[in-house]
Amino acid sequence: MARNIDFDALVRGVLAGETRAIAKMMSEAEAGFDDGRAAMAEIYRRAGRAQVIGLTGVPGSGKSTLVGALTTAVRATGRRVGIVAVDPSSPFSGGAILGDRVRMAEHTTDDGVFIRSLATRGSLGGLAGAALDTVDILDAAGFDLVLIETVGVGQDEVDIATAAHTVVVVSAPGLGDDIQAIKAGVLEIADIHVVSKADRDDANRTATDLQAMLGLGLTGKDRRGWPVPVIRTSAETGEGVDELLASIDAHGTHLSDSGEIEERRRSIAEMRVLKTAEDLVRAKITAGRDTEFRQILNDAAERKTAPATAARELIQNLKIES
């Protein structure tokens, strides 16, 4: 299919921070067309200055509300904010896009704020690939902070949160044990814990539980002396939002001062490269459903070849073009 897109102009537009170019480049990145790859590579080279903040937590924990409040606080300091809301169409949070739009209404006329909702899974690199390309575009376009909102359920979502420089895990008071259990793996990726809806009576209890967990040393990765704080916020009273921003800024400083930022950059790159490579291999295998492929599967089905042997045969036959 012939497409006449002037990608050089598009990249220039993104780098100049032009809204239409940014939106167009995001659509191209999500669709993952081959002819856009060089442009995306150029964007990637130009990105790397923004502080990327991942906000994650179970559905309904108050992430979007907090992103709205945090955005207001960041804008008050003059910095520009990009927002990526990931997978709002997940079965857990159906219909959230409209709610998010209403919540973000005060920011939609502000050109220091750019909001993108990602509902598609993208092509290579899946949801995480599409989300992180979107982050790179905002970064290259000069947004100082990029906030990624993602539900902390499912590997893709957790990967995306982990690919941030600063991970904020949002817990709401009064959620049942079952929900806390889903979160178990997510709690330990937090650089900052937030107890949202602090205007509610049971918020203290949640904050105490988190403090107790941190006291047990369940903080996951080595943070080079960064003390993981528990911050109570309320969108109703405005409590804690400035404190959260101060903590995010302090964490940014900690990452550079301690040199941990280099480690994070490497592990983020590793995740992205591996995920894309996995997708390339999978796409290649499933696209080439030729006779040879079918023969290998038949042999495995008839128990002539073990699955482990068949898999090796498949991979040996693969050729992935540049």
Ligand SMILES: Nc1nc2c(ncn2[C@@H]2O[C@H](COP(=O)(O)OP(=O)(O)OP(=O)(O)O)[C@@H](O)[C@H]2O)c(=O)[nH]1
């Ligand atoms: N009382 C109170 N309610 C809040 C607060 N923040 C959010 N809520 C309510 O909690 C509900 C969920 O808030 P959202 O911000 O949509 O939560 P979310 O985590 O983004 O939800 P999903 O995107 O669906 O996962 C809404 O009804 C909010 O009005 C708060 O500070 N106090």
Ligand SMILES: [Mg+2]
């Ligand atoms: Mg939300």
